[in-house]
Amino acid sequence: MRREIPTAIAFFVGIICIIQFFIPHRPFGTLVDVFSDWFGIVAAFAIWLGALNLLKVSLERSLSKKKTHDRWYGLVVAASFFLIFIIGMFMSGGDQFQVPGSRFDYLYVNIYTPLSSTMFALLAFFVASASYRAFRARSWEATLLLIAAFFVMLGRAPVGDQLTGFMPEGYRLSEVANWIMTYPQVAGQRAIMIGIALGVASASLRLILGLERSYLGGE
Amino acid sequence: MLASAAIAQTAPGDSSAIPALTIAQPPPPNPATNVKAEDAPNDGGGSIRVTWAASPDDGAGRKNVASYNILRAVSSPTGAGAFDTVGSATAGNTEFTDGHTEDGIPYIYIVEALSSVPSPGGTPVMVSVRSEPTGVAYSNGQWFHMRRLNALIMVIIVCGAILYFIQQASSGKELFIRKIAGLDAVDEAVGRATEMGRKIFYIPGTQDMDEVQTLAGITILGRVAKVAAEYEASLEVPVSRSLVMVTCREVVKEAYLNAGRPEAYNDSMVYYLTDDQFGYAAGIDGLVMRDKPSTLFFMGAFYAESLILAETGNSIGAIQIAGTAMPAQLPFFVAACDYTLIGEELFAASAYLSKEPKLLGSLKGQDLGKAIILLAILVGIVMTSFGAISMDTSDLDKLGNYNIGQWFEVQ
């Protein structure tokens, strides 16, 4: 029973989600919206599990007898969590917590935003080091990768057009880059997208039919 | 009881504006004609579609129509009730859907053309003219969405093909499946971790369980965890969503059980960091630099964090096997990882690794689906190319019935 009932639930819900697309009549037309709300609710419950797990792992690391150098960072994690938790739950006007001027917003703007923006900005460096390493003409395929990247990069920089300014219109680097993006690039993209659609259909069917149910664990 | 062309002020009762109107010469626009109301098709009920022919002064003639108001009244045997405005449409539109009707109630509609007329006072005055009322219309819900018939056919063909081959495979038919390089490397990658005595990190994407790629990533985790259990490698699964954490624990536990090493499983192998995209990336980067895992798996849905994770993994020289169906992130994994499963291969991976006939059958079904799509494209292109010989193809809309592509348009 520990696997049969869940398998039946997945089957039933999956089939409903497919047929609702074709039936505008109530209640089917709005069923997916309802399910999506339910998903949100379950996820909102589940985040308690995640948060507790994070705190447990962090505090265990800090309070363990092992005198590792890194042990105090666990306390920093827990303290940061509690800081924003207390301010967001009790000190920022309830569900208006995100309104500019709230204490929560102050933390958001001055701690959260710089951290996440800077983490994101590291990509500027990583994209440079990855392209230096990856774009080498090691084989025919790698050469195509290199050539496409090279032309598109040059075409997107204004310098590309300055280099080829003597060429007639239609043959400048930005136009070459646009051509690569609109034709060969779209061809590959299309093949990938159609393939994905089939892959999703197949994987979804396997899940709905209960052929793949490792997510349910054992008996 | 209805004047077919009534002149009304925007502010009823403001009689002082009326003389101004007579001084300001421009006459009101001509009314909209041929106004019809009918149940909006392909919906769950509760809406009526009103259509009309544009006023002769809308964009032409006197060019003074600014917008249309749509008015509605409930019809009854004793005559229609009062008309209320239910919405408006800017000039140029000839259609409006009233989404606030009650099913089974008889409604009639009027379309009012509005024009703004300059007045000596400075502020322009709105003048309006009403159309003839429509006949009675009812709204109700439909049981089948006709504009989605083509999608239904598609679903039936694709799912039918997959189910057929699953059926075939379970009756014991041999199936050939081509090599997928990234997946053949799983054993090697896990084995290396054991030899080096280092960890394996498995990252099932950064999205939640409502993303099917996450489900695919988790299913692959089941196979990888089994190999890890057999090789006695140490596996860690840091995740970004609580639901994913719960599911991954079930999957890994089951895999260790199947590999005959249930005692080696521990809930702390799967842990949650944060839901946040870059907070998670920061956490993983730190873990990777400190633990120096020998092998990293990235299987699931990723966004911009893909390259942050993969470059950091690359900098410590780990073997990296990635798989995603996020077209925008594929280039980064291809550049920074040793093996990358591209799009559809991610969804094929669990079947490939399991070697279960039924699951392999579904791959063959996918292929049949692809073959049918290829055929449809080919036939479509040939037909439209012949149909459109010497026709102006600068705009596909001009092809009319020869534009076969529109058969595939789903509403």
Add this chain to the structure above:
Amino acid sequence: MWMDHPGWVLFGTWVAALFTLGIATFLYKDNPVYKFCEAVFVGISAGYWFVSYFWQTLLPKLGYPFYAGVKTVFVGPAEWGWLVLLIPGTLGMMMLLRLVPKAGWIARWPLAFIVGYTAGLRLITFLQSNAMTQLQNSVQPVVRYNESGQFLGWESFNILLVTVGTFAGLFYFFFSQEHKGVFGRVARVGTWFLMITFGAAFGYTVMGRMSLLIGRLDFLLADWLHLIR
């Protein structure tokens, strides 16, 4: 408002600047400053999402409507639509039973609901938006003419190229066919198109990534140090 006070603004800018620099030190190597910033980031962001889920999902989608519904029963006129909320509420509670080792398996029910929902919904959306739409875009006349009926060689070639590329690319994704002979050669051409796609997509994004860093530099140099305006 208190946070408009110049002191608080200045303090906030300094905190933001120090965290910005702290994360950036990771580029050199892993170090205690980065470790501290990382720990703050993980804790703050986990808390941020926790709080957001509570106020933006749990209460408005479950708490408030449930409370309002129950109230109608006692205050009247009684409505019963809220009873349906018992289903997601129960599923959520079942999830929390993971905390009780013996009853943990019951969490599979909400998981099964989610898996069914995701699989069903995505099957439809991907077939519609990836397969059908791409089919629609692919089915185009490959021979092109202008208004006066003149044949357009270059445009026709481009459409043909996209078609050939799409076909070859899809050949690569065939799993049940060995990539040998003619089939293998077409699939090989398919990988060429995939490589061009990846290269082009990568090249296209390099610039965008630079702009992220410009945003941070602009913050450090303008808002914090006032070196540029």
Add this chain to the structure above:
Amino acid sequence: MAENPTEMKPGLFDRLMRIDRRVIFIFISVALIVPLFFNISQRIQVSPEVQMLNDAMNKVPDGGLVLFAMDYDPPSAPELQPMAVAAFKVALAKKFKMVIIGLWPQGPMQANMAFETATHDPRFKDVKLTYGVDYVNLGFQSGNEAVIQKMGSDIPTTFPRDYAGTPVDQLPLMKGIKNLGNFDFMVNISAGYPGTREWVQFGADRFGLKMVSGSTAVQTTEMSPYVGKQLLGLMGGMRGAAEFEQVSGYPGRAIKFMVGQSVAHVIVIVFIVIGNIAYFATRKRKGA
């Protein structure tokens, strides 16, 4: 291993092959920082997608009802904020009625900032807008594409209150708005999921929304297949933003940032060239 005859003393090219990535990092930083201190401008070629976008926006009748969906957060703001600002400026010039929403929690905040920047342009000194009549900000709703779907049938129940908590039935602008069908046009600024893809799938495909998109450079390749029927125009990344600023006649930050970006970009290209030269040089020597 030292006695291995093929092992040679590492030359210049060998060292270039294994260059420390931190060297690249330094070059990139310098390239991005230095131009910020100068005022340089450059001519930008406008791509067809951005031209289409500008044309599509200008085709909307003056005073039309336009939906602004701001689906991004501060990390993507350098690329996307200039787009939002320029789009708002066009909207102000054309006196659009604006409804602002966000599927990302931080989107509406970004929208407010962009809107403010746009209204500070001296060209709109005399434009007086009334909140609730000329524009509204309905804030954020969770639920991703489900929100779009609900908006297709009923906006007031999807967004019962605006950003500041005012019930929508108290906002005069919202009076005539029932669902997505009421909008003449839509501008989506998107940094990922949920974003342009979802608006195309659920807004344009299902409800016939006429829309354009500004998206991060990364996403743009994924969105470009939609251009045409589903997307009436697309601007990608900082470059797209700068092109739009130029073609719309409202130059702003994007054009300035483009300089540093271009220089860093050229540095990456130069490194790729060096990497390949080193690769071929070392390979030749090993082969000989």
